[in-house]
Amino acid sequence: MNVKCTIAFPEICRLEKVGDLKKIIKDLEILDYATEGKAMGKLDGKVYFSPNTVPGDIVDLRLVKKRSSFSEGRVIKYHRFSEKRIDPFCKHFELCGGCQWQSVSYSEQLVFKENQVGETLRRIGGLEKVKVEPIVGSPLDKEYRNKMEFSFSNSRWLTQEEIESGERFDRNALGFHIPGRYDKVLDLNECHLQDLNSNRIRNRIRSFARNSELPFYDIHKHEGFWRIMMLRNNSQGEWLLHFQFGYQDEGTISDLAELIKTEFPEITSACYSINQKKNDSIYDLEIKPLIGDPFIFETLGTLKFKIGPKAFFQTNLEQTKNLYQKVLEYAQFKGDELVWDLYSGVGSISLSVAGLVRKVIGIETVEMAVENARENAEINGITNAEFISGDVKDLLANREGILEENPSIVILDPPREGLHKDVCQALIDLKVEKIIYVSCKVSTQARDIKLLSESYEVQRIQPVDMFPHTHHVECVVSLELKG
Numbered sequence: 001m002n003v004k005c006t007i008a009f010p011e012i013c014r015l016e017k018v019g020d021l022k023k024i025i026k027d028l029e030i031l032d033y034a035t036e037g038k039a040m041g042k043l044d045g046k047v048y049f050s051p052n053t054v055p056g057d058i059v060d061l062r063l064v065k066k067r068s069s070f071s072e073g074r075v076i077k078y079h080r081f082s083e084k085r086i087d088p089f090c091k092h093f094e095l096c097g098g099c100q101w102q103s104v105s106y107s108e109q110l111v112f113k114e115n116q117v118g119e120t121l122r123r124i125g126g127l128e129k130v131k132v133e134p135i136v137g138s139p140l141d142k143e144y145r146n147k148m149e150f151s152f153s154n155s156r157w158l159t160q161e162e163i164e165s166g167e168r169f170d171r172n173a174l175g176f177h178i179p180g181r182y183d184k185v186l187d188l189n190e191c192h193l194q195d196l197n198s199n200r201i202r203n204r205i206r207s208f209a210r211n212s213e214l215p216f217y218d219i220h221k222h223e224g225f226w227r228i229m230m231l232r233n234n235s236q237g238e239w240l241l242h243f244q245f246g247y248q249d250e251g252t253i254s255d256l257a258e259l260i261k262t263e264f265p266e267i268t269s270a271c272y273s274i275n276q277k278k279n280d281s282i283y284d285l286e287i288k289p290l291i292g293d294p295f296i297f298e299t300l301g302t303l304k305f306k307i308g309p310k311a312f313f314q315t316n317l318e319q320t321k322n323l324y325q326k327v328l329e330y331a332q333f334k335g336d337e338l339v340w341d342l343y344s345g346v347g348s349i350s351l352s353v354a355g356l357v358r359k360v361i362g363i364e365t366v367e368m369a370v371e372n373a374r375e376n377a378e379i380n381g382i383t384n385a386e387f388i389s390g391d392v393k394d395l396l397a398n399r400e401g402i403l404e405e406n407p408s409i410v411i412l413d414p415p416r417e418g419l420h421k422d423v424c425q426a427l428i429d430l431k432v433e434k435i436i437y438v439s440c441k442v443s444t445q446a447r448d449i450k451l452l453s454e455s456y457e458v459q460r461i462q463p464v465d466m467f468p469h470t471h472h473v474e475c476v477v478s479l480e481l482k483g
């Protein structure tokens with residue numbers, strides 16, 4: 001079994017000098033899974049969390065965090081490997097930080113995620129009698145993502161073995177940031193979460209970038225040309241690439257376009273933005289075309305969606321069908337409803353329910369996604385869906401125009417941060433018959449449900465695994481107005 005010792009983990013290296021945190025916890029038996037890809041054990045009545053452990057492992061931990069109710073550590077020695085462990089399939093497992101659970105079988109991950117949903121809703125949401133329905137596993141557990149984003153960096157992370165080998169390594173890297181080290185990037189050679197063509201494209205573009213002699217991004221100085229590359233693919237095998245460059249360089253950009261055209265005919269769309277800000281957000285950047293149009297189409301059931309580089313679209317397409325099916329099942333539309341789809345992205349939920357209701361109104365903050373949503377309605381011949389751009393909180397605080405009429409059902413699908421407390425209050429005041437809350441972070445969902453429970457009662461809870469091998473889990477909850 002290929003279980004690596006994690007002593008070379010970066011947080012440890014930085015915390016070596018912190019006096020009390022040098023403390024070693026010996027012979028800790030790992031008892032259960034915990035949140036965020038960690039597992040936990042107990043010793044002398046104290047609780048210890050650690051990543052890279054599995055229930056059944058016996059380990060020595062070096063503490064990196066100490067609180068009154070728990071401590072956190074990193075493994076410095078495995079005394080026993082759990083029988084639950086399996087060999088991870090990716091050579092970057094553990095260091096990359098993207099997948100935390102490749103070391104256990106997919107069926108084991110599902111059991112744990114289902115339990116975690118119930119436990120979180122109980123602990124944070126205060127739901128005493130939660131009955132969680134059996135989790136819906138992902139139809140694909142590899143190559144399930146349709147979007148990946150990789151960072152260029154002039155500060156490649158070197159493993160302990162690489163440092164000890166004495167070899168000189170090119171410090172330019174393209175891959176993922178090392179967990180806990182925003183300034184170090186793992187030079188990725190393989191990733192199994194997206195169609196494997198993604199590896200071929202990324203690795204070829206990295207070698208082109210290295211040969212270009214233009215600098216990879218320096219996150220300390222905020223300078224450099226090569227910054228971010230996003231790859232999106234659709235079920236027809238077409239690809240959309242978006243690059244963030246630090247500045248304009250006509251020659252290199254047109255050579256890159258030429259390389260893509262000649263070597264990757266499947267890349268039907270490529271575009272870029274010049275980003276001179278300190279953050280990587282593309283929402284306020286201009287999209288400049290490189291090859292084809294700056295969008296790609298995807299089909300979801302009978303619907304066709306246009307997706308631009310700035311738009312959110314569910315990353316696990318096959319599982320999205322199951323997720324939306326649950327939304328429809330929980331909503332039980334009768335046909336005369338006015339539905340609000342809050343946090344509507346490119347309108348995928350709105351358009352999926354439009355044929356079953358009187359009218360649907362989507363609210364979304366990203367202007368380009370709203371434009372895509374309106375176009376998506378038109379492409380699909382849907383005339384009873386309208387989309388408004390803006391912050392849900394502001395629009396609900398100041399209801400005007402088409403928002404004046406009270407909806408009978410509200411569908412929520414916010415980002416990981418969940419709902420602003422003012423949005424919860426607006427929903428409480430609204431006294432809508434039914435709320436369907438879709439969330440990709442159960443802890444914030446549970447927090448919001450606790451507030452909403454002033455007026456609403458939880459009816460059903462359905463975990464859906466959109467992200468195999470990671471600690472993330474999606475959850476659909478239906479709430480009804482209290483009688």
Ligand SMILES: C[S@@+](CC[C@H](N)C(=O)[O-])C[C@H]1O[C@@H](n2cnc3c(N)ncnc32)[C@H](O)[C@@H]1O
Pocket residue numbers: 311312313314343344345346347348349363364365366369390391392393413414415416440
């Ligand atoms: C998890 S996605 C859901 C998208 C869509 N429902 C779907 O299934 O594809 C969350 C969406 O909320 C949008 N968003 C984030 N904060 C927002 C806010 N304060 N007001 C409105 N939309 C917001 C994001 O741009 C993103 O499109």
